[in-house]
Amino acid sequence: METSSFHNLTPAELRAAIRRGDWRKPTAGLAPRYVQVNLAILPAAHAADFQRFCQRNPKPCPLIAVSEVGDPRMTMLGADLDIRTDVPRYRVFQHGEEVAQPNNVLDHWRDDLVTFAIGCSFTFEHSLIEHGIGIRHIEQGRNVPMFRTGVQTTPAGKFSGPMVMTMRPMKAADAIRAIQITSRFPGVHGAPVHIGDPSLIGISDLSKPEYGDAVDVREGEIPVFWGCGVTPQAALLQAKPEFCITHAPGFMLITDLLNSDYAVI
Amino acid sequence: METSSFHNLTPAELRAAIRRGDWRKPTAGLAPRYVQVNLAILPAAHAADFQRFCQRNPKPCPLIAVSEVGDPRMTMLGADLDIRTDVPRYRVFQHGEEVAQPNNVLDHWRDDLVTFAIGCSFTFEHSLIEHGIGIRHIEQGRNVPMFRTGVQTTPAGKFSGPMVMTMRPMKAADAIRAIQITSRFPGVHGAPVHIGDPSLIGISDLSKPEYGDAVDVREGEIPVFWGCGVTPQAALLQAKPEFCITHAPGFMLITDLLNSDYAVI
Structure with missing residues (x-):
């Protein structure tokens, strides 16, 4: 086939x-x-x-x-x-x-x-695309960039460690709409956990994700970060x-x- | 005090x-x-x-x-x-x-x-009241009526049994608004699980709840049922x-x- x-x-x-x-x-x-x-x-x-x-x-x-x-x-x-x-x-x-x-x-x-x-x-990306919001790594044919952040998870028993986050760059208006849309999906990562300055969550270089591929972040775009299932x-x-x-x-x-x-x- | x-x-x-x-x-x-x-x-x-x-x-x-x-x-x-x-x-x-x-x-x-x-x-009732939706059992100074329904929970190991639901009677417009408001709280029971005809979920008499107190259901009101923590x-x-x-x-x-x-x- x-x-x-x-x-x-x-x-x-x-x-x-x-x-x-x-x-x-x-x-x-x-x-x-x-x-x-x-x-x-x-x-x-x-x-x-x-x-x-x-x-x-x-x-x-x-x-x-x-x-x-x-x-x-x-x-x-x-x-x-x-x-x-x-x-x-x-x-x-x-x-x-x-x-x-x-x-x-x-x-x-x-x-x-x-x-x-x-x-x-994938679940919320499908909804973002249906709402006309471009997903950069899909447009660029790459894997989503994933960062090991300085934000710690809440431990349980022997399980702990940093929160891994995916990043999607967007214009401000799209970022606001993306927050609204993904808030509808609390069972599938839900709303973003961070927007804007990557250094505030311990990321020093957006072009060097720990997993997946880097994507272009264009003039005037804001990086939007979601909790990632790699965590x-x-x-x-x-x-x-x-x-x-x-x-x-x-x-x-x-x-x-x-x-x-x-x-x- | x-x-x-x-x-x-x-x-x-x-x-x-x-x-x-x-x-x-x-x-x-x-x-x-x-x-x-x-x-x-x-x-x-x-x-x-x-x-x-x-x-x-x-x-x-x-x-x-x-x-x-x-x-x-x-x-x-x-x-x-x-x-x-x-x-x-x-x-x-x-x-x-x-x-x-x-x-x-x-x-x-x-x-x-x-x-x-x-x-x-209590969490979503607080929000309903803030939105001006009357909660009958609170107005009548009673405990919320709770019904052991014919809807079965999904079992896990030794745990199973019927879903218990709370019921709040409302006018249709309030019921629609209550669905919107409680949908915002998926972590605290969330949206209703049933509205309307109680017999469809195995309830034969709204005046005889298994737990809590009966409340008045008035002309033109629709009963609205939520999952209950007694389940x-x-x-x-x-x-x-x-x-x-x-x-x-x-x-x-x-x-x-x-x-x-x-x-x-």
Whole structure:
């Protein structure tokens, strides 16, 4: 199949294609009306602490769903969905060190694993674009710039660390409208956490993001910063549990949930 | 002190008064600009399941904060706050049976307890009143009517059961405005879950609420139903853990959080 033909598929069809190994690329732009999620999969012994960490940091860690212990299905995200096979690329860690980047985790699955599905900015970006607000990294064909900031998360148990934020430069009028629009999505990062001077949140150079790609910031534009789903991954890897699995950045899980279901007004 | 003099106290002053035993009545109307919360206190062995239950049922179970295991302080709710002493009346349960209604739980505290602070409708009622929308049960000096409905919660582990809803009758224009206003507060029950015909959610008689008091529903008014914080308590008691503590209905924990902090727009 040509890449373009994948863009008309439903979430269930896309998951089936990914499960068969027919799609092994990043998922940006696929099924754009539907919620895509970050994954953190870890042993039940750490699950209560990690869920408390997410609850305390809802802007970077908006929790969409939590699985039952050991259950690779999450029917609330999709009737057919299988956490072990439906993401195009995973990362497997032991004691905080990456040991594999497989296309499924059937061989790595354990009966004590709990899956956390965490919201992703694709949801609110879709709404910003529908409202006519340009997203620079999409226009430039790049990954969103992500910065490890000086803002600390609220710790829970062994989980802590800096808040990672995405940045999108905008004209002032668009920034104001973007604040209004993303405020409608508190369950998926919600309103920005900072606007303007990057040095106030410990960022010294906007052209050097820690993750993703730099984008152009033009004359008269204001940088707008949102909590980023890399934050819980960073907290997870910093805590170095003996075992955990995440999706690979950009290779998200596509769910049956509509973005519009996450708009509170 | 006269009752009226309590109405000018700060949350910290009110908690201190409650701690000393100077206030042993329900907390409705005290520190009205501040968030009051429902409490569920249970052994750590049940905490992951209970938190997953709250995550899956955010309308009746909006989680404001979760304590560390065994820690009776929750500084995110108030620097001085002590979960064991700062509620005017508690209920202590063993295997789902109430064994005491003490004014503090110093003698019942255990090192394995986790406290869940769950949002309460006082927050959005304050906002409705500020917008000029009359709240019938307040006008009639009664407790809000609460109904055990035919709508089921999404289970998690051993926790399940019917959704309990509060009902407020309103004229249509006020109901529309109330939907807009409470949508701003997704972290504190949020928008209604039902409007209109009570039989559609398994309620046969609006004059016979399972909890609280009946209120007058007048000609041309529409009943408006919100998820109720009694839902997680009911799920907790149905699961019959060997031990748990809750606040007594109406005797809430007063926090330092502003209601307005929970408005997303």
